[in-house]
Amino acid sequence: MSSGPINMPPERPILDDPALLEMLWSDMKQQDALHRAGPYWDGKIRNSHRLIRRFGLAEFRDTAIATSFADAPQIDLTQQLAGTKYGRVLPWILRHTPMYSAVLAVQCRWTKDSVDREEETQAKLFTALGGDWLDAMLHEFPSLPRGSSEGSASRMLWRGEDFSSYYLHMLSYIDSVRKSGLDFEQVETVMEIGGGIGANLHLMLNLFPNIKRAVLVDLPPVAYVAGQYLGKFFGKVLTYRETRGQESIHFTPDQKEPEILVITPWQLPQLRTEIDLAWSSHTFAEMTTDQITFYLREIASRLQSTGELVLISYDDISGGALPVDAVTALASRRFAIEKIAAEEWSWYWSSQLFRGRARNT
Ligand SMILES: C[S@@+](CC[C@H](N)C(=O)[O-])C[C@H]1O[C@@H](n2cnc3c(N)ncnc32)[C@H](O)[C@@H]1O
Numbered sequence: 001m002s003s004g005p006i007n008m009p010p011e012r013p014i015l016d017d018p019a020l021l022e023m024l025w026s027d028m029k030q031q032d033a034l035h036r037a038g039p040y041w042d043g044k045i046r047n048s049h050r051l052i053r054r055f056g057l058a059e060f061r062d063t064a065i066a067t068s069f070a071d072a073p074q075i076d077l078t079q080q081l082a083g084t085k086y087g088r089v090l091p092w093i094l095r096h097t098p099m100y101s102a103v104l105a106v107q108c109r110w111t112k113d114s115v116d117r118e119e120e121t122q123a124k125l126f127t128a129l130g131g132d133w134l135d136a137m138l139h140e141f142p143s144l145p146r147g148s149s150e151g152s153a154s155r156m157l158w159r160g161e162d163f164s165s166y167y168l169h170m171l172s173y174i175d176s177v178r179k180s181g182l183d184f185e186q187v188e189t190v191m192e193i194g195g196g197i198g199a200n201l202h203l204m205l206n207l208f209p210n211i212k213r214a215v216l217v218d219l220p221p222v223a224y225v226a227g228q229y230l231g232k233f234f235g236k237v238l239t240y241r242e243t244r245g246q247e248s249i250h251f252t253p254d255q256k257e258p259e260i261l262v263i264t265p266w267q268l269p270q271l272r273t274e275i276d277l278a279w280s281s282h283t284f285a286e287m288t289t290d291q292i293t294f295y296l297r298e299i300a301s302r303l304q305s306t307g308e309l310v311l312i313s314y315d316d317i318s319g320g321a322l323p324v325d326a327v328t329a330l331a332s333r334r335f336a337i338e339k340i341a342a343e344e345w346s347w348y349w350s351s352q353l354f355r356g357r358a359r360n361t
Helices: 018-029 039-055 077-081 089-096 098-140 165-179 199-207 222-233 265-270 289-302 324-334
Strands: 155-158 161-164 189-193 213-217 236-238 259-263 275-281 303-314 335-340 351-358
Touching (some): 018 039, 018 222, 039 077, 039 222, 077 098, 089 098, 098 155, 098 165, 155 165, 161 165, 165 351, 189 199, 189 289, 199 213, 213 265, 222 236, 222 259, 265 289, 275 289, 289 303, 289 324, 303 324, 303 335, 324 335, 324 351
Parallel strands (some): 213 259, 236 259, 275 303
Antiparallel strands (some): 303 351, 335 351
């Protein structure tokens, strides 16, 4: 049985740092296409940036801030316009013109009802298919994070306790990879590309006390959200505030507590550390092929000889993202990846899981 994380400070509220947000945002504008958002993400990050400015982070999982990189449902559709050129004026008009605001109120109520019904159905399905699995997980990992925070309504009730359904899906991936034979107990340093709010790293560091160092690479403003979110749980989170402009980015030597580096795509070439595990979940499919190639090269150059890449991808139903086969074809040029079985209750984005070592090139 895992003993749970050591030296974890008490959880604290999430902090806003508008100056850091703007520093990241304006620096990103100076970067070339490889290190900025591709077409799939450009509008989403603009939207998210505007909404963070408007609402702050206190309830970010209940707004469209994190709709695309965590578990926030899309309820108020005017929030989806925040990053567009009409983003300031149109939502204001819609909210303040009586006829439109009445329509908007009805739309929000109907959408909320339908999201609630979907959550209920998911919870029933989970109870039927995933309950035994969660019991086994709780037996092995008693410190598994409970509850949900920052306004997230996406929850599952199990034996009187609240779990974030987003976290349970992340946990199911970790467990599937573990069952396929990857030994997490041997991992000291993990790097996640496109780690979103950091839920997966929060889980990994919680479940496996041997993981002492983690790197999360993401675009602004997601990297901002992740740094502030992970800062709630871990005492040592180095954000862009600490690493901006550094020619070589390191972990603190001989650090006893877990340490997390949250960096941007353009900082990755400056990262000086070897890694045991690289993780990318629902991320490569939403990048350009040049960006995927960049990340695969950066990962391969840092992976220990026994280290592995875990790749999780999905087949897009709405269009716009790369199909799984295209992602795995690119990954196969550098990594000898194999498909692994996923937990049967986990239907999230109909994900497929792969893992493998770097090829000797
Ligand atoms: C669908 S979200 C997935 C988030 C999380 N990994 C998960 O599985 O829930 C895709 C993530 O990829 C990130 N992303 C997109 N393009 C990127 C790029 N060029 N470099 C780094 N991250 C990127 C997004 O900001 C977002 O956090």
